[in-house]
Amino acid sequence: MARRYALLDVFTNRALAGNPLAVVLDGEGLSDERMQAIAKEFNLSETVFVLPAENPAHSAKVRIFTPGRELPFAGHPTVGTAILLAHERFGDVEGDADAVVVLEEKIGNVRCGVVLKGGAAGFAEFDVPKLSxxxxxxxxxxxxxxxxxxxxxxxxxxxxxxxxxxxxxxxxxxxxxxxxxxxxxxxxxxxxxxxxxxxxxxxxxxxxxxxxxxxxxxxxxxxxxxxxxxxxxxxxxxxxxxxxxxxxxxxxxxxxxxxxxxxxxxxxxxxxxxxxxxxxxxxxxxxxxxxxxxxxxxxxxxx
The missing domain is CATH 3.10.310.10 (Diaminopimelate Epimerase; Chain A, domain 1)
Structure with missing residues (x-):
């Protein structure tokens, strides 16, 4: 089975800077062990697997893995996945496009505001689900x-x-x-x-x-x-x-x-x-x- 994925550089406005992230857009049907093996294969700080949301009002359920273990929450996967899903929703934009993306993470639901700009890096901001x-x-x-x-x-x-x-x-x-x-x-x-x-x-x-x-x-x-x-x-x-x-x-x-x-x-x-x-x-x-x-x-x- 072919599963789509994307690579993003996060917390930067240019390629080959920031923190690289892999996002597997078709994560449904993968076992925990398979997800961990794929994350180890990408060998990036984190790899995200996008699954159908449990609540239809939300954008997606996501699982986040480092090469060594799963995380309940992480920041650059949240920012990168929210921007990628906004791109999936709107495609290439010529002006500005705003979106709200709600991700179901193990820590809870994370609400992200996304701004896409034609020919420029996307921006996302999220409410931290648990205060420090x-x-x-x-x-x-x-x-x-x-x-x-x-x-x-x-x-x-x-x-x-x-x-x-x-x-x-x-x-x-x-x-x-x-x-x-x-x-x-x-x-x-x-x-x-x-x-x-x-x-x-x-x-x-x-x-x-x-x-x-x-x-x-x-x-x-x-x-x-x-x-x-x-x-x-x-x-x-x-x-x-x-x-x-x-x-x-x-x-x-x-x-x-x-x-x-x-x-x-x-x-x-x-x-x-x-x-x-x-x-x-x-x-x-x-x-x-x-x-x-x-x-x-x-x-x-x-x-």
């Missing part, structure tokens, strides 16, 4: 620094210290002093378990305040070697959880805050993730993730 909350404490600076190949004095800046937050997928958030430290961070697998052995801290988001782009607020890298992802060019699920980090350490005032995160620059795949945070009475009230994506290839799987 603290998870288990992380360890001391010394083992964390060793696991990243850094010195302990390079871990932390201002009042930011290592923490763990989750918005569907947990991450250990490790602040580092500057871009130089961020560029030198590299998983040291002989020390990884010593720093991050206790679940759910094995996926690590390293960030600093210093940035490359003038309009970015943070620069970040994400390492998930135990998920089959040595480094991820852009991680929307981590950005969703990062909302809790920023609220906690930066003590934001009530209202709406726009934060742009740059990621992937150290991999030669620059990515820009838009994070919007709504605060009410000092608490997270709403979080949105947005970004662009372009379709770079289409094909068929003969499976």
């Amino acid at each position: 909350s603290p998870s288990m404490p992380v360890g001391a600076k010394e083992p964390i620094a060793a696991a990243l190949g850094l010195s302990p004095h390079e871990v932390g800046f201002e009042n930011h210290v290592p923490s763990c937050f989750e918005a569907g997928v947990p991450f250990a958030f490790i602040p580092v002093a500057n871009l130089d430290a961020l560029s030198r961070a590299k998983p040291q697998m002989q020390d990884w378990d010593g720093a991050f052995a206790a679940e759910p801290h094995r996926d690590v988001y390293v960030y600093c305040r210093q940035t490359t782009a003038h309009d970015s607020a943070f620069s970040a890298r994400m390492f998930a070697p135990t998920m089959g992802i040595v480094e991820d060019p852009a991680t929307g699920a981590a950005a969703a959880a990062f909302a809790g980090v920023v609220r906690h350490f930066d003590e934001l005032l009530d209202g709406t805050h726009f934060i742009r995160i740059e990621q992937g620059y150290h991999m030669g795949r620059p990515s820009l993730i838009d994070l919007e945070i709504d605060l009410d009475n000092g608490k997270l009230h709403g979080v949105r993730i947005g970004g662009q994506a372009v379709v770079v290839a289409r094909g068929e799987l003969y499976l």
Whole structure:
């Protein structure tokens, strides 16, 4: 059976940048084991399988797999799939076209607003289905620094210290002093378990305040070697959880805050993730993730 698929680059407005994504449009009838094998075959950070929606009012049900396991939610697959399904609905557009795409993910229903522009990258923004909350404490600076190949004095800046937050997928958030430290961070697998052995801290988001782009607020890298992802060019699920980090350490005032995160620059795949945070009475009230994506290839799987 021929199954259509598309490849997209997400959180970018040009091909061969951002985070690549595979979307299998005809996923019906595939077993869990077959989906995992296909994701391993594509060997991208994530592969999405599109299935008929359980609720006919929704756009699709989706399953999201890394090369190593299934995820209940992920950001760049949500953005990329929403833009692709809007393209499937409207085809090539000459002006602007707006769409609402509702994806049934394992975490719940994710509502996405999509804007297509003729001859330009599409844009999607979605409401994060689960607000960021603290998870288990992380360890001391010394083992964390060793696991990243850094010195302990390079871990932390201002009042930011290592923490763990989750918005569907947990991450250990490790602040580092500057871009130089961020560029030198590299998983040291002989020390990884010593720093991050206790679940759910094995996926690590390293960030600093210093940035490359003038309009970015943070620069970040994400390492998930135990998920089959040595480094991820852009991680929307981590950005969703990062909302809790920023609220906690930066003590934001009530209202709406726009934060742009740059990621992937150290991999030669620059990515820009838009994070919007709504605060009410000092608490997270709403979080949105947005970004662009372009379709770079289409094909068929003969499976």
